[in-house]
Amino acid sequence: xxxxxxxxxxxxxxxxxxxxxxxxxxxxxxxxxxxxxxxxxxxxxxxxxxxxxxxxxxxxxxxxxxxxxxxxxxxxxxxxxxxxxxxxxxxxxxxxxxxxxxxxxxxxxxxxxxxxxxxxxxxxxxxxxxxxxxxxxxxxxxxxxxxxxxxxxxxxxxxxxxxxxxxxxxxxxxxxxxxxxxxxxxxxxxxxxxxxxxxxxxxxxxxxxxxxxxxxxxxxxxxxxxxxxxxxxxxxxxxxxxxxxxxxxxxxxxxxxxxxxxxxxxxxxxxxxxxxxxxxxxxxxxxxxxxxxxxxxxxx
Numbered sequence: 001x002x003x004x005x006x007x008x009x010x011x012x013x014x015x016x017x018x019x020x021x022x023x024x025x026x027x028x029x030x031x032x033x034x035x036x037x038x039x040x041x042x043x044x045x046x047x048x049x050x051x052x053x054x055x056x057x058x059x060x061x062x063x064x065x066x067x068x069x070x071x072x073x074x075x076x077x078x079x080x081x082x083x084x085x086x087x088x089x090x091x092x093x094x095x096x097x098x099x100x101x102x103x104x105x106x107x108x109x110x111x112x113x114x115x116x117x118x119x120x121x122x123x124x125x126x127x128x129x130x131x132x133x134x135x136x137x138x139x140x141x142x143x144x145x146x147x148x149x150x151x152x153x154x155x156x157x158x159x160x161x162x163x164x165x166x167x168x169x170x171x172x173x174x175x176x177x178x179x180x181x182x183x184x185x186x187x188x189x190x191x192x193x194x195x196x197x198x199x200x201x202x203x204x205x206x207x208x209x210x211x212x213x214x215x216x217x218x219x220x221x222x223x224x225x226x227x228x229x230x231x232x233x234x235x236x237x238x239x240x241x242x243x244x245x246x247x248x249x250x251x252x253x254x255x256x257x258x259x260x261x262x263x264x265x266x267x268x269x270x271x272x273x274x275x276x277x278x279x280x281x282x283x284x285x286x287x288x289x290x291x292x293x294x295x296x297x298x299x300x
Contacts, residue, residue: 009038012041012062014043015071016044016070022070025070025273026070028272032285038292050080059080059085065086065295065299066085072152077091077094088294093268096245097267098268101119104181106244112244113260113262119180121134144164145161147160147161147162147185148172148182148183149181150178150179151180152178188258189262192210194253194256194261195225195253195274196231199283200249205275206228207226207278210225228279248294250268272284
């Protein structure tokens with residue numbers, strides 16, 4: 001790396017108004033960037049950072065060599081990219097990961113094993129009795145219990161386990177105005193998943209998440225984790241996904257169905273506080289190294 005060039009670099013972090021778990025990510029990435037002399041400014045996405053005025057995109061941010069985008073506002077991300085900012089991750093990949101059904105569609109027909117998945121039909125207006133008829137085909141395909149997920153959501157929010165027709169019908173009435181998916185329940189992986197961290201197109205490390213209190217391994221404060229020393233099994237599976245996408249940084253969650261790995265979901269804005277604590281690997285430095293390398297190569 002050219003130290004003089006690096007010392008002249010500056011970056012921007014974009015965070016949501018509810019910074020939440022990203023606070024640790026901001027702290028760690030800032031720490032690693034400052035070690036190599038890269039200045040960082042943090043901006044909160046409060047709706048005033050960009051607009052289209054007189055047919056042109058206008059950005060209310062300083063120029064920067066890169067943007068680490070820690071929000072899920074795809075519109076601001078696309079505005080910034082159109083205005084010439086280099087985002088990590090890129091908006092197309094963010095959208096792919098944020099929409100669970102798009103993730104499954106993109107991975108299908110590519111040798112990536114996943115639970116049987118059904119996309120729920122959109123409900124535009126009031127729910128009619130006839131709208132519930134398709135639940136019978138969902139039941140016949142998936143059986144009970146089954147998993148129902150809102151397409152958008154993280155940290156286990158919007159993910160439900162339903163045990164019978166009554167629960168399914170009641171839940172569907174409540175959430176049908178949201179894009180949703182129905183999935184086969186993998187009972188052997190209840191309360192357990194494997195988080196694989198991808199940095200610069202390679203598996204950086206992995207750990208196992210466990211939750212004895214809930215079927216969602218990543219839900220609630222009582223979830224725990226353990227390090228994985230031999231990650232070769234996960235590297236092989238994740239490698240198939242890496243080949244499909246230009247993954248700069250992502251968390252891939254896997255299920256273990258009695259020895260058969262399956263894709264659960266992907267996250268383009270994966271937190272790494274838990275990862276670093278459990279694995280003792282410096283994920284923040286690896287992300288910083290990847291960003292600096294990419295920016296330098298793209299500006300040669």
